[in-house]
Amino acid sequence: MQFENKVVLITGAAGGIGIAAAKAFAEEGAKLALVDLKQEPLEKAMASVDAKDKLLLTANVAVEDEVKAYVQKTKEHYGRIDVFINNAGVNGEFKNITEQTEENFNNVFGVNTMGAFFGLKYVLEIMKEQKAGAVVNTASNGGLLGAPGMSAYVASKHAVIGLNKTAALEMADFGVRVNAVAPSGVNTQMMRSIEKNAMGDNAEEARTAFEASVPMNRYATAEEIADLIVFLSSEKASFISGSYYRIDGGQGATSV
């Protein structure tokens, strides 16, 4: 029970990685604050999560006031925030840069980068006062590598890696650690959307091609990502900060 009575705040909680992380922290004794866009899918997703306490909060992470509100409500309910999983994200539409639109770029940046920034802004203020805390930002291998058609997503996740490093440096004196995970394809709704974006009706073909690009020849499971998130949030990672962790079946080893 590494997280007995610890307060863990997770955004994008109704999605694949969010649900797996919520379950993994609940198994370790955590109390949860869970944020997603809409109440009904969030309730449905969290029904199977057996935690000591579950606070369900709706917010659009791209809107600063809504982020401020979910952080304040968590603090009001639990009195503190020990762990923050800054995880909500969208993939956006596939378009090469020459066809890329301002709208798509802004939408993806609004959620992935501004959403992550707002979350850090308000949660770190609380952790700084506590002089304790751990943050895990969900970046992506798209935060480390290019991907044709995904300029908005790739740029937004590169920005998350930059935020991650800077936040870690700013919080180093306050006992707060900040790290990121950088997964390759994970078997969640997001990959279904990416497969459809890439190949339309031939989504199954896209899946085979994406999986074949991974040396271990498959997507990650959401549970595998959750295990790394839990480790980075735990005392076992007490000297790890400002780092990002590839979790990609060997894919990162194919580049410098």
Ligand SMILES: NC(=O)c1ccc[n+]([C@@H]2O[C@H](COP(=O)([O-])OP(=O)(O)OC[C@H]3O[C@@H](n4cnc5c(N)ncnc54)[C@H](O)[C@@H]3O)[C@@H](O)[C@H]2O)c1
């Ligand atoms: N699935 C993958 O292949 C993969 C790979 C690398 C990184 N990631 C990252 O992991 C994170 C989680 O993705 P996932 O695979 O669980 O996808 P998912 O689509 O299953 O979950 C994403 C969740 O974020 C929520 N969300 C989206 N926009 C939001 C907003 N504006 N405000 C609040 N919540 C919002 C969605 O409602 C959804 O529940 C994302 O940041 C994603 O970019 C995913």
